[in-house]
Amino acid sequence: MKIDNDITNKNVTISELVVSQPSGITSRTIVDAKHTNITLFAFDDGQTISEHITPYHALVQVPEGEIEITIGGEPKTVTAGQIIIMPKDIPHALVAKKKSIMILTLMKENSEN
Numbered sequence: 001m002k003i004d005n006d007i008t009n010k011n012v013t014i015s016e017l018v019v020s021q022p023s024g025i026t027s028r029t030i031v032d033a034k035h036t037n038i039t040l041f042a043f044d045d046g047q048t049i050s051e052h053i054t055p056y057h058a059l060v061q062v063p064e065g066e067i068e069i070t071i072g073g074e075p076k077t078v079t080a081g082q083i084i085i086m087p088k089d090i091p092h093a094l095v096a097k098k099k100s101i102m103i104l105t106l107m108k109e110n111s112e113n
Contacts, residue, residue: 001031001032001033001034002029002031002032002033003030003031004017004028004029004030004031007030014040014063014064014101014103015042015064015101017030017040018040018041018042018101019042020042020043020044020099020100020101021042021044022044023044023046023047024044024047025041025042025043025044025047025049026041026042027039027040027041027042028040034108035107035108035109036105036106036107036108037104037105037106037108038103038104038105038106039103039104039106040101040102040103040104041101041102041103041104042099042100042101042102043065043067043096043099043100043101043102044096044099045096045097045098045099046095046096047095047096048093048094048095048096049093049094050093051070051091051092051093052091052092052093053089053090053091053092054086054088054089054092054106055088055089056088056106056107056108056109057085057086057087057088057106057107057109058085058086058088058104058105058106058107059083059084059085059104059105059107060078060083060084060085060086060102060103060104061082061083061102061103061105062078062079062080062081062082062083062100062101062102062103063080063081063101063103064080064099064100064101065079065080065096065097065098065099065100065101065102066078066079066080066096066097066098066100067094067095067096067097067100067102068094068095068097069084069086069092069093069094070092070093070094071084071086071087071090071091071092072090072091072092073091077097
């Protein structure tokens with residue numbers, strides 16, 4: 001398991017760990033474990049992640065900003081303080097409606113579940 005040493009036993013703000021770049025997306029993985037992966041994203045206004053499919057359920061948290069997430073062709077707006085779960089094996093995409101921060105937690109099932 002890999003855990004980001006910059007946050008181990010320290011109080012930090014998310015905006016200290018990941019900063020949006022003009023016309024870009026920045027990401028930082030803070031936990032990479034057998035059954036869980038947690039990645040922070042910072043999006044500039046209008047940035048997108050194109051439609052794709054993952055084999056894992058994903059919890060999306062938006063502490064800052066507003067992100068439109070399309071899951072299985074249905075758009076959902078997730079604003080600051082809200083969460084949504086993206087089911088595995090369903091196509092999804094997103095667009096930052098304004099400068100935003102997102103926490104993505106991938107939940108990898110083990111074969112015993």
